[in-house]
Amino acid sequence: MRLRFLQDDEKTFSSIETELPLVIEPVNEKSFTVLKTLLNESCDWFNKQLDTYGAILFRGFEVEGAEQFQKVLELLNIELEPVYHFGSAHRVRITDKVFTSSEAPPHQIIAPHNELNMVPIRPSVLAFFCQIQPDLYGETPIINTEKLFSSLSPSLQHKISNFPQRFVRYVPNHLLEIVFEELSRDEITKLLREQGFDFTWKEDGSINFECSHIPLFSHPRTNRLCFCLSIVDCLVSREWYRNLGQRYSFGQRLYSNWLPAKLYKRIQQGLTTAATVVDGSQKRTSTLNTYFLNDQNQYTTMTAAEAKELGRAEWKNAAIFQWKQGDILVMDNLQIAHSRLNTKPPRKILTAFGNMCNIRDIKPALLTSGLNI
Structure with a gap:
């Protein structure tokens, strides 16, 4: 496999963010079997990269549907949540732990947010899967909230x-x-x-x-x-x-x-x-x-x-890239916020989340001299 960051021709808009997400792609063999083997052998390593970079984009592997998407997340030892309570957007259940990402009107922009941001008990990991690549637009911008x-x-x-x-x-x-x-x-x-x-x-x-x-x-x-x-x-x-x-x-x-x-x-x-x-x-x-x-x-x-x-700071710090068929984006939902830009059908992005945590059990932020406080 190859590790890299997004190239200019993969981005829709330029920003000051250059290391989000970490892209992991196959060098030669791109079958789903190869991806499963990589995850089986190096699950802890992948999760360390998630801690380091905040988001991982698996790109170029042959992932074909919701069941394979769910299997990837399970191989990453993500304890997936089977219910979606408190959601603001209507979703359609695809498997026991995979849903459509949003049924919002395609012309509408969904503002940047962390998933279930008003709920104390929320997912620490959120993932998306591009089952049908958008014909036009439909990006999912992501933002490192510490940098923001x-x-x-x-x-x-x-x-x-x-x-x-x-x-x-x-x-x-x-x-x-x-x-x-x-x-x-x-x-x-x-x-x-x-x-x-x-x-x-x-x-x-x-x-x-x-x-x-x-x-x-x-x-x-x-x-x-x-x-x-x-x-x-x-x-x-x-x-x-x-x-x-x-x-x-x-x-x-x-x-x-x-x-x-x-x-x-x-x-x-x-x-x-x-x-x-x-x-x-x-x-x-x-x-x-x-x-x-x-x-x-x-x-x-x-x-x-x-x-x-x-709003200007969100835009400046957002990594905005084009979806490709089979992409899996895994994010640290505590650190990384996401959005959805306007689109034109067809577009089908699936989602799943897990490793639930209670933010009331997490210690307050340590505001350091590196921040503008």
């Missing part, structure tokens, strides 16, 4: 590291079976209590649940800073749409680039409200909002300038 955090201004670093984030989620009754995979009300209640959520059941069977935590902690094996990327703000995502303007119509480019921030945010919030309200009272879709808790324990949000700064 270190590139932020001291004032924004201070806010993130000192003010807890509050995650507020609403799930209507008819979507409970998707978000909680058909758990009963009693089982959902037990799960929320175990995870330490504040929650309220509504008369119509819908539920609100909330939790808070500082999004910075030390990696349990490497002690590197992990920045849980979980800020939901349309002004952050706006920077991504701006950088991808050539993929959208002239009118959409004008909307993303020239509208004043306050007006842009008001319109986006109005569009969200229109999409989630049927009769002015009954919400029909699940919603997730994040806030900072200030010194007075009051909810605050990012300023327009802070959101713009974060």
Whole structure:
């Protein structure tokens, strides 16, 4: 096998990130049998590379389907999670432990985040498999969150590291079976209590649940800073749409680039409200909002300038590459955030995750002089 990093012709956009992911590819024989043998013989070595680089891209091997994808992860000694609770995106189960990555509309950009970022018990390993290579676009950008955090201004670093984030989620009754995979009300209640959520059941069977935590902690094996990327703000995502303007119509480019921030945010919030309200009272879709808790324990949000700064820093630090048929991307979900860019079908990316951990059991981040604190 050969070890390398992404070449320029594999990247869609250039960035300051040059060592993410580590690419592992065959030199001669590329069969799935060869890949299995490599994993059997060197599982510990592969996992050390994952700790070192944060993400590994197996490229050029003959991996043909969900079952083989799952087998690769099992050979890496990843304890795969068989259920997908708390998810914001609709997914389709393919095997007992493999799902489609997202059923979101193809024109939509999914903002950078760590998987299950609002949930204390979350996967420490996340993986994707390219079963059908996108005809156009459809990249999955990945970001080293320690590098991202270190590139932020001291004032924004201070806010993130000192003010807890509050995650507020609403799930209507008819979507409970998707978000909680058909758990009963009693089982959902037990799960929320175990995870330490504040929650309220509504008369119509819908539920609100909330939790808070500082999004910075030390990696349990490497002690590197992990920045849980979980800020939901349309002004952050706006920077991504701006950088991808050539993929959208002239009118959409004008909307993303020239509208004043306050007006842009008001319109986006109005569009969200229109999409989630049927009769002015009954919400029909699940919603997730994040806030900072200030010194007075009051909810605050990012300023327009802070959101713009974060969005630009995400873009600057993102590794954005084209998917190829058979690719398997394995990521350290504590250290690496991911996104999804707009696409045009066909595109089929599968996902699986595991090695669940509780971030409340992980020690706080050790902020060193190497960061801009």
